[in-house]
Amino acid sequence: MSTITAPAEQKIVDEVPKQLYIGGEWRDGAKGTLSVEDPSTGEPLCEVADASTDDAKAALTAAVEAGPEWAAHPPRERGEILRRSFEALIARADDLALLMTLEMGKPLAESKAEIAYAAEFFRWFSEESVRIDGRYSVNSNGQGRVLTMKQPVGPCLLITPWNFPMAMGTRKIGPAIAAGCTTVVKPAQQTPLSMLMLVKILEGAGLPAGVVNLVTASSSSKTMAPLIADSRLRKLSFTGSTEVGRKLMEQASHNLLRLSMELGGNAPFIVFDDADIDAAVQGALIAKMRNIGEACTAANRFHVADKVADQFAEKLAEKMGAMKVGRGTEEGVQVGPLIDNGQRTKVAELVEDALGRGAKAVVGGHARAGAGYFFDPTVLTDIPDDANLLQEEIFGPVAPVKGFADEDEAIAAANNTEYGLVAYVFTNNLKRALRVIERLETGMVGLNQGMVSNAGAPFGGIKQSGFGREGGYEGMEEYLETKYVAVNL
Numbered sequence: 001m002s003t004i005t006a007p008a009e010q011k012i013v014d015e016v017p018k019q020l021y022i023g024g025e026w027r028d029g030a031k032g033t034l035s036v037e038d039p040s041t042g043e044p045l046c047e048v049a050d051a052s053t054d055d056a057k058a059a060l061t062a063a064v065e066a067g068p069e070w071a072a073h074p075p076r077e078r079g080e081i082l083r084r085s086f087e088a089l090i091a092r093a094d095d096l097a098l099l100m101t102l103e104m105g106k107p108l109a110e111s112k113a114e115i116a117y118a119a120e121f122f123r124w125f126s127e128e129s130v131r132i133d134g135r136y137s138v139n140s141n142g143q144g145r146v147l148t149m150k151q152p153v154g155p156c157l158l159i160t161p162w163n164f165p166m167a168m169g170t171r172k173i174g175p176a177i178a179a180g181c182t183t184v185v186k187p188a189q190q191t192p193l194s195m196l197m198l199v200k201i202l203e204g205a206g207l208p209a210g211v212v213n214l215v216t217a218s219s220s221s222k223t224m225a226p227l228i229a230d231s232r233l234r235k236l237s238f239t240g241s242t243e244v245g246r247k248l249m250e251q252a253s254h255n256l257l258r259l260s261m262e263l264g265g266n267a268p269f270i271v272f273d274d275a276d277i278d279a280a281v282q283g284a285l286i287a288k289m290r291n292i293g294e295a296c297t298a299a300n301r302f303h304v305a306d307k308v309a310d311q312f313a314e315k316l317a318e319k320m321g322a323m324k325v326g327r328g329t330e331e332g333v334q335v336g337p338l339i340d341n342g343q344r345t346k347v348a349e350l351v352e353d354a355l356g357r358g359a360k361a362v363v364g365g366h367a368r369a370g371a372g373y374f375f376d377p378t379v380l381t382d383i384p385d386d387a388n389l390l391q392e393e394i395f396g397p398v399a400p401v402k403g404f405a406d407e408d409e410a411i412a413a414a415n416n417t418e419y420g421l422v423a424y425v426f427t428n429n430l431k432r433a434l435r436v437i438e439r440l441e442t443g444m445v446g447l448n449q450g451m452v453s454n455a456g457a458p459f460g461g462i463k464q465s466g467f468g469r470e471g472g473y474e475g476m477e478e479y480l481e482t483k484y485v486a487v488n489l
């Protein structure tokens with residue numbers, strides 16, 4: 001049984017190429033097909049190709065063969081392919097957003113925002129492709145010269161998660177194309193459709209065969225391990241969980257691959273008593289509820305000054321309790337389903353654990369009955385120090401609010417995690433803001449705002465949230481090597 005309810009849904013699902021894309025050709029997977037499901041119903045949407053290990057190897061071979069020509073391809077033309085793809089993405093934003101909502105569940109408006117965000121990486125890196133340079137300097141003793149040049153890293157493997165099905169792809173593919181690298185892309189098996197459409201758009205924009213190769217697979221470990229072990233591969237860029245990131249890093253150590261690791265988060269959201277509380281609640285809604293809470297940047301813990309904690313929790317609960325939950329395609333829906341039953345069970349367990357240890361639910365607290373993987377927006381207070389959700393990534397619409405007495409306590413609580421991706425700070429005191437930000441152990445900070453994502457900024461974490469940066473000019477560096485020439489003059 002299919003879950004599709006409107007002709008426009010069928011039309012865009014039909015338009016998606018369902019095969020592997022290798023060396024510029026669409027072809028079947030040797031292992032048959034794998035099913036893609038609509039998380040709002042749990043019913044299948046369609047089938048896409050299931051790659052074997054040999055298919056994956058063929059994709060790497062295509063990337064390796066296309067490598068020299070692509071590295072030498074005029075940077076302006078590399079950029080113009082990205083620019084045309086940016087324009088095509090924007091022109092098709094409504095259809096692509098519908099497709100994303102069908103496979104991932106987020107409300108249509110959020111899918112559309114992701115298409116715009118994803119496209120922005122192509123625009124940004126289309127402009128960066130012509131800014132690759134080196135330097136020339138005189139040695140300190142006046143004898144000889146230092147010459148440096150930037151060269152593409154070589155064939156890259158790009159592995160992406162399901163929560164941002166397109167943007168997590170464009171922020172790797174964009175700089176790789178701009179830098180002159182060729183790639184094998186492996187999207188999450190739960191959301192391959194957006195990436196398949198993205199590759200079709202790149203093909204339509206004139207991307208030469210072999211520069212981007214796409215592999216969809218039901219067994220990511222079996223298909224990817226031989227590629228990571230293959231000495232022709234030069235780099236692995238991974239976005240996903242810390243647990244899988246650790247395994248991939250171990251595998252990549254054999255060939256000493258260049259690595260970018262965009263891993264899990266456990267973002268603290270800190271509100272001081274001098275903050276504008278209504279603005280903080282507004283920021284909290286974005287930091288928590290964007291993407292149904294399924295974002296690596298999602299606020300996982302709200303640390304609020306004791307004086308304003310009750311007021312903050314009540315206002316947040318009022319707003320979250322009023323949000324409309326449902327299929328992302330329906331008018332006015334603000335909260336879609338979680339990605340699958342496993343994710344929903346994990347969220348429910350974290351809530352039950354906190355309630356069992358003495359927390360209180362101000363609003364929500366339960367999974368919804370019926371089809372799909374819905375969970376009610378939830379605000380919890382009186383969080384005990386040993387609640388699991390203070391340490392684990394919730395990845396759902398659950399906001400635990402915990403008070404603090406002073407600045408030192410807030411910072412200690414915020415840093416009390418193995419993760420270090422992002423933190424949010426709300427205060428109207430500039431000196432305090434900078435003092436606190438300098439002591440936070442994260443790669444990014446949102447100051448008086450609940451979102452940091454921006455194609456022109458370096459996105460990435462520290463500690464067990466990984467390393468490497470995506471976006472900004474730093475995003476190009478991940479795909480470039482520096483060669484130094486000692487010039488005898």
Ligand code: NAP
Nearest residue numbers: 160161162187188189220221224240241244262263264296
């Ligand atoms: P995941 O389970 O780690 O999977 C991510 C990707 O890795 C998927 O394509 C998956 O394929 C693949 N994969 C899983 N095991 C593999 C293996 N042994 N070898 C090779 N590939 C493997 O993560 P997820 O559940 O999709 O995504 C959620 C996580 O991503 C969260 O922890 C979130 O914080 C993190 N994330 C981080 C960022 C960031 O920039 N820091 C951004 C977004 C998300 P399958 O689909 O086949 O499992």
